[in-house]
Amino acid sequence: MSITLDHVNYSYSVGSAYEKHALKDVNLTIKDGEFIGLIGHTGSGKSTLIQHLNGLMKATSGTIYYNGKDIYDNDFNMRELRNKVGLVFQYPEHQLFETTVIKDVSFGPKNQGLSQLEVDLHSYEALKQVGIEEDLIDCSPFELSGGQKRRVAIAGVLAMRPEVLILDEPTAGLDPAGRDEILDQISKLHKERNITVILVSHSMEDVAKYVDRIIVMNKGEVVYSDVPKKVFANYKVLETIGLAAPQVTYVMNGLREQGIMVDTNATTIHEAKEEILKWARREIIEG
């Protein structure tokens, strides 16, 4: 289930005083089952980009192919695309509207035209996946805590069983525990159901642990698209566009500058520890 973007451009409010070129010649391929981190500073065009992937926004020029089919073809079924590519917006809890949690989560599957049995099945399963306890499902979604609301809203998209799941800053405004919980659940989903996941964030730290590939955007352009290690190696460039590599990258580079020969490619705390221990062993044996 690959998505290919071919020379995609997008401008807001064409012809008015507020015209803004938000996407500039974007070329990307997103392969089946990939876990991608889409990173960029505020206003870098990442939210605009993801709205193109399920056809909510139409490129000013360029083409997008879903499984090889041009989504701007007249006979392309846009509804079908939106069923396959699930998009969780920023602060998704702001879109809750139903009287009970379960009714809200069922909104998506119901729109897919499933039978009542399937709707219930998918909705309960999605709520379980995001870790919402059964005693909450008949509550009003407005009575829940912020973190719970967010998870219910994510379940609302999961219940549609998308093949590609896009999340726009799913951890914005959550505490560290809530953040880890949501990211762990997404990672688990990715492994268990083998769906493609695109995680939008402005924090390298958050995504480094989970993703296979990082796409860095700046001012509407794709700057890097590579495995995390290779992207973080350019940490000096990242700083110039208002981003930062994970703390670990800085620690490892700092150590190296002090003459401690460790591999600067370590991206997680665990890898860094192994690297430093490896160096220590070498030093002890040699010394």
Next chain:
Amino acid sequence: MIRDITIGQYYPRDSFIHKLDPRTKIIGTFIYIISLFFFRKFIPYLVVFGFLGLVIKTSEVPLKHILKGLKSIMFLLIFAVVFNIFLTPGDILWKWGFLKVTRQGLETAGFMAIRLVLLIMGSSLMTFTTTPNHLTDGLEKIMNPLKKIKVPVHEISMMMSIALRFIPILLEETDKIMKAQMARGADFESGNLIKKAKSLVPLLVPLFVSAFRRANDLAMAMEARCYHGGEGRTKMKPLQYHKQDGIAYVILFGYLAVLVIVKLISPF
């Protein structure tokens, strides 16, 4: 999408008109609107057209942009013109069944159309060239004498500026929620009237919730900054008349004088 709605949205430029004091523009627009209604002859309207054209030219707002704003009143305009043409009693020019066109009808419809178009163009020019904040500042200052008769002038203008400020925010929010629900398979377009109305529930409920949440946050933020109404409140940039405002008033009265003279001497 929704964010492309442009009626009355500020159009940033650095022209003579943009730099005028908002009071000048408000009073000027007011006088201009009154001037549209105090005669029933066609020739004086040429003066009005000329004056408006001059102002548009100096404002540097493209004419195309202003005409776009007229689209929204097209329906009202056609409605008014058609009804006036067919339903005004008077000297019959043409008759077919119960439909009749009268000379007075044509005249009224013509005046109506010209006045409406000029009215919308003139007043939208004011909002195109003045930021909402300036506009309410100007209104507050103009209404200031009313404080003597216990009119809560400051509160009214604060309410207005908040309302104006919230329009783009709520439009953006609507756009966002609409997209979020469309991503969940919502359909806002197809179906009959009842189905369409029902499909708005997933849009309106979150919109109301968010409007209340924002209002609450704003009230809290204002209180946290010790806002307690207009009593003793000073301004960082108090409004002040400059030389250009004097020039603008002179031009405005020049326009009025020419209009009155043309009105008196023109035969129709």
